[in-house]
Amino acid sequence: MRLFADECQQNCLKALIPALNDYENAIQETVFASAVILRLFEEMTEPDPREAIISYTLSAQVLIRVRDGVPTSSFIDAAFIVTLRQEIFVANLIQRPVGSITEHCNIDMSLVASSDVMWAFRAIAHAAKVTDFAYDNVSFRTRDRWESLMQYLQDWEALRPASFNPIYREEGNPQSCPFPKLWYCNDYHVAARQYTELSRILLLASDPDTCQMRIGRMRTGRNNDATIRDCVRVICGVALSNTEYMPARLTAGFVISMCGELFHQPDETRVLLAMLSDAESYLGWPCLKSKDDLQRLWGLPD
Numbered sequence: 001m002r003l004f005a006d007e008c009q010q011n012c013l014k015a016l017i018p019a020l021n022d023y024e025n026a027i028q029e030t031v032f033a034s035a036v037i038l039r040l041f042e043e044m045t046e047p048d049p050r051e052a053i054i055s056y057t058l059s060a061q062v063l064i065r066v067r068d069g070v071p072t073s074s075f076i077d078a079a080f081i082v083t084l085r086q087e088i089f090v091a092n093l094i095q096r097p098v099g100s101i102t103e104h105c106n107i108d109m110s111l112v113a114s115s116d117v118m119w120a121f122r123a124i125a126h127a128a129k130v131t132d133f134a135y136d137n138v139s140f141r142t143r144d145r146w147e148s149l150m151q152y153l154q155d156w157e158a159l160r161p162a163s164f165n166p167i168y169r170e171e172g173n174p175q176s177c178p179f180p181k182l183w184y185c186n187d188y189h190v191a192a193r194q195y196t197e198l199s200r201i202l203l204l205a206s207d208p209d210t211c212q213m214r215i216g217r218m219r220t221g222r223n224n225d226a227t228i229r230d231c232v233r234v235i236c237g238v239a240l241s242n243t244e245y246m247p248a249r250l251t252a253g254f255v256i257s258m259c260g261e262l263f264h265q266p267d268e269t270r271v272l273l274a275m276l277s278d279a280e281s282y283l284g285w286p287c288l289k290s291k292d293d294l295q296r297l298w299g300l301p302d
Contacts, residue, residue, distance in 0.1 A: 012038055029075050036079045040086055072106070080105045081121060085247075088128050088198075089254055097132040111152075111159050119160050120188035120195075126152055127195040127202075134202040143208045153199050164189050172233060178268045180237035187245045193238050194251045197231040201259065204228050225262050232259050233268075236275060246282065253279025257290040261297060269298040 016038065019031050084105050087098045107121045108114060130149050133141060163185070170181040184190045204210075204224045232255055239245075239252035256276045263269050276291050295302075 009038065009041055029073065029079075032076060033079050036083055039083070077106045081124065084124060084128060088124070088131055088195075089250075091128075091131050091135065092198075092202075092258060093254060095135050097135050098128040099132070102128045111155055116161060116163055116186070117188050119156075119164065120192040123156060123192040123195045123199075126156065127199045130199040130202045134206040141206060141208055146203065146206070146208055149199075150203050153196060153203070156196065160192075164192055166193075172237065174265075174267050177240070178265070178271065179233050179240055181241045182234070182238050183241050184238070187242075187247070190238055190242050190245050190248050191251075194235050194248060194255075197235045198251070198255060201228050201231045201255070204231075228259060229262050232256070232262070236272065239275065240271075249275065250279050250283055253283070256294075260290070260294040264298075266298075266300075269294075269300060273298065273300055 012034070016031065016034055019028075020035060080101070084098075084101055087101055091098045102125050105121070105125060107125045108118060109122055109125060111122070126149070130153075133145060133149055166182040166184055168181065168183040172178045172180045182193070184193070204227055207224065210224055235255050236252045239248040242248055253276050256272050256279075260269075260272055260276070263272060273291065273295060276294065280291055
């Protein structure tokens with residue numbers, strides 16, 4: 001089956017690449033969307049995060065170049081948001097910056113009044129910028145830049161529409177479910193909450209003071225770890241509470257793969273392992289195969 005899929009992929013690329021390299025004619029929307037889908041498949045077939053290849057046949061830079069030849073439309077904007085989310089996912093798994101694609105997604109980052117969809121896109125784009133900061137060269141991870149990113153996150157929370165509040169909220173209970181229940185009206189509200197929490201996790205993990213201070217470093221680190229765990233609980237709670245929205249489970253899966261080692265309580269680790277298994281089974285992405293490592297760390301049975 002894998003060989004057949006690879007053969008189909010190669011046949012699609014053979015047909016697609018000439019169309020992408022045609023500089024004389026405008027590229028059709030369907031061709032651009034096909035490139036996004038094939039690029040996702042190309043990333044999903046990477047053998048292991050330690051062997052990941054940064055430059056793909058259909059890299060983000062290729063899509064950026066191609067976009068210049070595609071008439072602007074809501075369809076193309078949506079395709080680029082999908083690409084941006086792919087980039088955030090893969091960049092965090094293999095610990096590299098997202099790059100310049102955020103600048104080409106037609107997202108207004110000003111925090112002025114706008115539609116709920118634009119507010120959600122702002123949260124996603126900010127997560128990309130924070131990912132860039134977290135995995136950039138250490139000389140660029142300055143206190144001023146960190147504070148600017150954290151301030152934007154706080155301003156987003158303060159200025160966002162009330163519609164981003166959950167329609168129902170219930171705190172986690174160790175006796176039943178250790179993760180909070182957070183119900184939302186729409187998928188973009190779900191995405192916004194998860195991506196803002198991801199931004200918070202990355203900023204806390206890359207706080208310049210925590211990384212550079214020697215005196216009191218362990219105390220500061222423990223405080224950050226506790227807050228990061230709370231962010232992970234929110235991301236997982238959102239996924240568990242909005243099961244019809246599969247991307248929420250996938251986002252939870254890769255956050256668990258990133259932060260799972262911070263959890264030690266059996267009532268939490270059992271749920272986290274089940275969620276990670278669910279995400280890996282659904283996605284079938286080799287780069288997400290961290291379940292075995294966490295299972296051994298947590299001492300949980302098969």
